[in-house]
Amino acid sequence: MADTGKKNVLVIGGGAVGAIAALNLEIGGLATVTVVLRSNFKAVSEAGYSIESCDHGTFQGWKPSHVRNKVPDITRETLPPYDYVVLTTKNIPDIPPTISSLISPALPTENTHTTLVLIQNGLNIEKPILQSHPHTPVISGVSLIGSAETDPGTIIQDDKDRLFIGAFRNPHIPFDLESSKAREFVKIYSAGGKTDCAYSENVLYDRWRKLVYNACLNPICAITGLDTGRIRLAGGGIEGLVRPAMKEIVEAAAKKGVLLGEEVVGFMIEVDPLEIYLAPSMLADVRKGNFIEFENLLGEPLREGKAAGVPMPTLEVLYNICKTIQWRTKEARGLVEIPPKRNLGTQ
Template sequence: MSEENKLSVLVVGGGGVGTIVAVNLEAGGHAKVTLVLRSNFSKVSRDGFSIRSVDHGNLNGWRPHEVVDQVPAIGFGKPGFDTVVCCTKNIQDSTPSIEELIRPAVTPGYTTVVLIQNGLNIELPLVAQFPQNVILSGVSFMGSHEPEPGIIEHDFEDKLVVGAFRNPGTSAALSNARARDFVGHYSAGGKTVCEYTADANRSRWEKLVYNATMNPICAILRTDTATLRLSDSIENLVRPAMEEIRAAASANGYNLDASIAQRMIDMDPMEIFFKPSMCMDALKGNLIEFENLVGEPLRAGKKHGVAMPVLTVIYDMCKMLQWQLKAAREGRSQEDMLKVYDSGKP
C-alpha cells in the first residue's frame, strides 16, 4: 500500500501497551503511525525502542513513522489524522484530561477516536467533547510494560476486542463500520488476535472481574498475583470481590458466566509472579487509575442496590494509596500532611 493511501494514525501514549499497538499497526502495512511520547522521548528519538515481544520477536532500534513529544495540532496546512488511539492511563487525579490532551489532533466530524484504556464509562467525557466523532472501545488483554525508558517487554499475546461506544451524534451504522475497519487494519499483520464486538461494554465488565480486584489488591499490597494465590487469600478476599463485580454487571444488564472468576484467578501463569499494571505504577511512584477500574463499577452496582462490601473496602484503600502517592510525588512532609488535614482539603 502506498504511503498516501495508508491510514494516518496518532497513538497517544508510548508505554508498554501503546508501543505494541503502534508496532502492530505498522506491521500490517495499512497505517503510518505518529507516536506521542513523554518521559521516554529523548531516549527513543535517539536510539529507537528495544522491544522483546512474544508476538513480534526482538526489535532493536524500532521506530514508527514518526515520534513526537506532544500531541500535534491540526491546521496551518498540516493534514488531520484519520484515527487517534489513546493508550494512556486514565487517571482522574491528573491533568490534562484525555479529551483535553487529544483535542488539538481531532478533526470534528471526521477523526475516529479509539480508547484502548481500562475501566467503565471512560467514553462519556469524549462523547461530550466530540459529539460528532465516532468513539471506539478497545479492550486489550495483552501484557506489556516498560521497565526502563525505551525498553518494552511484551510477555502476553496481544488480544484486542473492538466495538463502538454509542455516541448520539453519530449513526450506529457508521460507528460499527469504523470499528470493523479498525479491526481489519489492526489484524492485517497477522501477529495478533483482534475481534469486533457489537457490545463494547460487555468486554469491559468482563475485564473488570480482574481489573477491579486482582489489580488494585496487588497495588495496595505491592505484590504479584502468584503470591495472592499462594497466600490462600483467594477465597475470602479475591473471589468475593469478583462475585460482587459479577452482581453489579448483572444489575446493569450483563450476565457474566459463572466460571469467569476462576478463569481470571488462573489467568496469570504462577511461575512469572506477575505484577499487574496498577501495582507497577505504585512501585514506580506513579498515580493509579483506580476511579474507572474500581470506583465506577462500585457506583454502578450500588446505584442498582447491589451490596458490595469487599469492593468498598478495596476502593477506600485505593483512595488512601493514591493520597500517599500524591504526597510523595509532591514532596509533602508529615507537617505538610497535617496542614492539609487541618484545612479539610484533599
C-alpha cells in the same frame, strides 16, 4: 505527507501497549503511524525502540514513521486530520490533565472524520469525551496483551496481543458509521497477521469481563503488595478478598444486563500462572510511585453497582483504600499540602 492510501494514525502514549500497537500497525502496511511519547521521548527519538515481541520478533532501534514529544496541534500546524487517534496512555481522571484536554489539539472540534480509539481499561471512559467531543466517533479497545517497558524505549511483550474492538454508543452519530469505523480499524490492526484483533458487538461485556480482574485482583495486589501468584499462596487472599470482590462485580454486571457467568471468577483468579508472580498494573504503579487507575477500574463499577442496588462491601473498602494510596502518591509528589509536624517533647 504523501497520499499513500494508508490511514494516518496518531498513537498517543508509546509505552508497553502503545509501542506494540504502533509496530503492529506499521507492519500491517495499512497505516502511517505518529507516536506521541513523553517519558521515553529522548530514548526513542535518539535510538529507537528495543522490542522483544512474542508476536513480531526482535527489533533493535525501531522507529515508527514519526515521533513527537507532545500531541500535535493540527489547527496551528495546519495538518490534515488524522484518520484514527489511538489512546494508549493510562486513564486517571482524578489526576490532571483530563483525557479530553489531552486529545483536543489533535481533533477538530466539529470533527466527524477522525475516529478516537480508546485502548484503555475501565468503565465509562468514553463519557467525558462524548461531552467534550460529541461528534467524534469513539471506539472501545479492550487489550489483553502482556507487555512491559523495562527501561525507557525497551519493550518486552511476552503474552499475545489480543484486542477487542467495538463502538461505544454515541447518540449523535449513526451506529453504522461507528461500527464501520470499528471494523475498518480491526482490518488495519489485523493486517500484519500476527495479532488476535476482533470486532466485538458487545463492548460492555468485554469491559465488565475484564473488570472481574481489574476491579478486584488488580487493586488487591496493589494494596497487599503481593503479586497474583503470592496472593494465591497467602491465607485470606483469595477466599477473603479476591473471590468476594469478583462476585460483587459479577453481580453488578448482571444487574446492568451483562451476564458473565459464575465461572469467570475461577477463571480470572487463575488467569495468570501462579509461578510467574505477575505484578498487575496497579501494583507495578504503586511500586514505581505512579498514580493508579483506580477510578475507572474500581470506582466506576462500584458506583454503577451500588446505584443498581447491589451490595458491594468488599469493593467499597478496597476503593477507599485506593483513594488513600492515591493521596499518598500526591503527597510524595508535592501535590497536597499538609500542616507542619508538631513535636511533642517531653515535659
